[in-house]
Amino acid sequence: MCGAFTGWTKSQTIPRYPTGFYNSEFIYREEDHDDGIKTFLGETGRFNGKDIIDIIVRHPATAKFVAKEIYAFFVSDDPDESAIKILLMFILSQSTLFLMFYSSCLISSFSKNQCLRK
Structure with missing residues (x-):
């Protein structure tokens, strides 16, 4: 299941000496995603994180x-x-x-x- 969530990261790391708010967003990098075949709860396919959540919701x-x-x-x-x-x-x-x-x-x-x- 963990492989389905690969490729997700933050756009900016925390500064060395963080003070207050720093701008960052959650982004998906396709080149870092494991697009291999995975099996989860009896379903097999090339799943990403959203697919895993859909499988859990349908269970x-x-x-x-x-x-x-x-x-x-x-x-x-x-x-x-x-x-x-x-x-x-x-x-x-x-x-x-x-x-x-x-x-x-x-x-x-x-x-x-x-x-x-x-």
């Missing part, structure tokens, strides 16, 4: 992780599997975040005052 475990994190952040650390399944359904359907949060207000565990984080 089924990612959607479940995000659903659990949303529930834990907004409701409770104790997961309600039925609520997480509903959130997971919205994530997998590629629905908008607005619709997902609107629908989560209709989930009983989200709307119980004792569950909502203060």
Whole structure:
């Protein structure tokens, strides 16, 4: 996987005696990229860093992780599997975040005052 991220660097290194802000940007140098064939999470190809991120986002475990994190952040650390399944359904359907949060207000565990984080 690391080879997919080769070629990325900063446009300017930190000055020897840095004081305050120094101008720098994250850039891609194609000549420094390893364009060989790589295998990641069962997929094989000439991947770059963006491809690796796409593979991670498409992985089924990612959607479940995000659903659990949303529930834990907004409701409770104790997961309600039925609520997480509903959130997971919205994530997998590629629905908008607005619709997902609107629908989560209709989930009983989200709307119980004792569950909502203060």
